[in-house]
Amino acid sequence: MSVRVLHAITRLTLGGSSENTIASCVALSRAGYHCTLATSFHESQGPSLDDARRRGCRVVDIPSLGRELAPLADLAALRQLLGLIRGARPAIVHTHTSKAGFVGRLAARIARVPGVIHQPHGHIFYGYYGPRRTAFLTLLERRAAKWTDRIITLTERGTAEHLARGIGRPEQYVTVPSGVPTERLRAAAPSRAEARARLGLAPGAFVVVGLGRLIRIKGFDLLVRSLPSVSAQISSTRVLLVGDGPERTCLETLAGSLRVADRVVLTGETADVASHLVAADVVVVPSRNEGMGRVVVEAMALGLPVVAAAVGGIPAVIIDGECGRLVGPDDVEALAASLVELGRDPGLRRKLGDAAQERAEAFSTVVADEKLLALYEALVRNKRLA
Secondary structure, eight states: OOOEEEEEESOOOSSHHHHHHHHHHHHHHHTTOEEEEEEOTTTSOHHHHHHHHHTTOEEEEOTTOOSSOOHHHHHHHHHHHHHHHHHHOOSEEEEESHHHHHHHHHHHHHTTOSEEEEEOSSOOSSSSSOHHHHHHHHHHHHHHHTTOSEEEESSHHHHHHHHTTTOSOGGGEEEOOOOBOHHHHHHHOOOHHHHHHHHTOOTTSEEEEEESOOSGGGOHHHHHHHHHHHHHHSTTEEEEEEBOOTTHHHHHHHHHHTTOGGGEEEEEOOSOHHHHHTTOSEEEEOOSSOSSOHHHHHHHHTTOOEEEESOTTHHHHOOBTTTBEEEOTTOHHHHHHHHHHHHHOHHHHHHHHHHHHHHHGGGBHHHHHHHHHHHHHHHHHHHTOO
């Protein structure tokens, strides 16, 4: 296969969309595609750029590409992408996330790239912005869908949420999960006792872990707000928040105001997901919006029960009552009730965890790579790109 592909994402950071993008480039390169990954170095994190290069990605800078709407910078990013496309002459442009998705697809349209794929890695339809901005961004998504051959969603629910807002046609959509290397994750995980010892957690404590960027959309304030109720009923409760971000100080202040600061540990950012998750009795994903919830699958692959908000693609991953618990968005009382139930019932935790481990295989790297390559092969064949 000698098909050239240009991937474009606004930034590479520690998180699901970046990991999924890098993994896609690696899988496609292994299959013989010639991939280039365009991103803003200024917006990206150094370790994530280094990780992409270490894994064999050819990464190029689009200096003006940024997350926020900025007309002059966005026009400059469009010119930079056009220059890259005209020089590299890709047969396929594959864009990731909303900003790079619109600018990248516009550049591909202007340059008449024969194949265009977009992968939103979730959506911005709720939880992020106010009504006017959300409506404007949705309008842009409708327009850009007309320039797109295939739209990749992480779950079927993601497809339904796009179609409900008039974005694209059903035949454009293909579901490819954000593949988790389940076997490798389990192999890298220490024992629970070892993980707790490293983190300074008592062997008999009821440990609840939340993992992700400390930003409002991830909903960790809801977990902290649930803690007084949970700890009043289960005295050994401890919350471990794994990650960093602009909400860290607010979360610390909130914990202090609720008099649970001594029960909350903020570890900072880490790439060692397994060593932190495996210390948990329960993993909580209280997000206000989530494309799939990569951490949901990672926790499930380790045999851990997950309590998560029923938003975005999460209900397509967790079967409520079978391999985890779903609660309503922003519902602190329901979150606390689920945690108390699981904290009091080790047998239920084991039952849900065992089922979760089996369920996680539907979202593994093996499954994701197979689906992605099948999509590419069909597009190349139908468009005669090879």
